[in-house]
Amino acid sequence: MKFSLDIVDWRAVAPGVDSCEHWIQWARCSDINTFSGANPKSQQIPMMSARRMSIGSRFAVDSGLALLVNNNVDAAIFTSRHGELEKTGRILHSLAGGEALSPTEFSMSVHNTAAGWLTIISKNPLPVTSLTAGKDSFHQGMLEAQAMLATGASRVMLVDFDGEIPDIYNESVNSEFLPYAVAIILTAGDTLKCQRISLSGEDMNPELPQSLQFLRGYLSSSPLFHISVDNRHSWQWVRNL
Template sequence: MNFSFSIENWFALSPGLSNKVEWEFWATHFNHDWCLPLPKSTKIPMIQARRMSAPSRLAVEVGLELLRNNQVDFAIFVSRHGELERTYKILSTLNQDNDISPTDFALSVHNTASGLLTIIANQAIPITSLSAHIDGFHQGLIEALPMLQFDNKKGLLVDFDGIIPDIYQTKIKQLVPVYAVGYILTQGNQIHCQSVEKSATIYQEDYPQSLAFLHAYLNQQKQFTLQGKVQDWQWTLNL
């Protein structure tokens, strides 16, 4: 599997990282404190932001920022765990024979963030919501390929995730507690990716794929390999 595309714009949010300058600093320095406060929402109406989980809020905020100056034809949202924290809360409440919150129930689906983006942005664009273990970022790109390459359309890709409930932490290792990163994708040859056999040399293997890619992108790494589940992904940047 190999494919090429270009990036027209990007934006990301995570604890202590609320603008491009801070992300560029992160990309060139070690030991970022992931326990810093989450960025505040500046584009989501407060009444809606208060009901949203942290990862969905960041994902929608990233999407709104990128849609501010970009007209896209489709959007793809990727999250390995989706609304896991809210779902665990629902299961715990049911286990205690208590009534669940209607808000928690309504906002517990995987496509919560993507649906809220279209509502708040007031844009009726086609939306896809994906989950693909650690390969979500690459599968999101593959999902976008037909529209980029054959229809010459412009797309929004947002990858995000949130805090893993304590009960799952023995099975799921997590360096970045909450994050959302988005890219405006277009047809082009600025960036090339191909699937490869498992490699011993992995770039920023502790980060989710989309953040590891952002780290390399901001550092203008010419070539690097990102870790996948059953295969790895070799990237070449022509920036």
């Protein structure tokens, strides 16, 4: 599987890293402890709306809105491995304790919550898709974007995010680098070429989510970088210089 594209613009948000300059510094260093500090306040979302969102959705919507300020897009794709697990976990906890459920928590617990908030706050009725594919969610969003670009869209915004994970899932989910959001605007082109390749006995199990792996590779000067899928496959990205 091969495809190519160009990147028009990007934004990203994580605790302690919320400006393009900070992300470029992060991409060029090997300090894995960059993701620390307080969650940045939203610059684009009204306060009353921000209070109703999970942290992951707030990061996703904020980064998406920041791109829409200076860019027109034809469609948007939201990808997330865990979606609204933060809110779903609280709902399950309330059910287990026989407590009344919060209507707000319930209505905001669906996987496409962030996508809906983006269109509402921006007052932009964009065609939006929300999808998940486990650890490979970001790259499956890339493939969805390719389909949109091939069928008439000129620019597609892809937003990958995840929020905080309830403590009960700590044993099965590595939440060291959560929450975060990465938003990029894609268009047809050949600046970046990607193909899925097989690995021969290599053990690729990086701690970073795919979109952060991609952002680090994209912001570095490396002509080639890999994004892990599992211990048998990876996505290989090549930059045309």
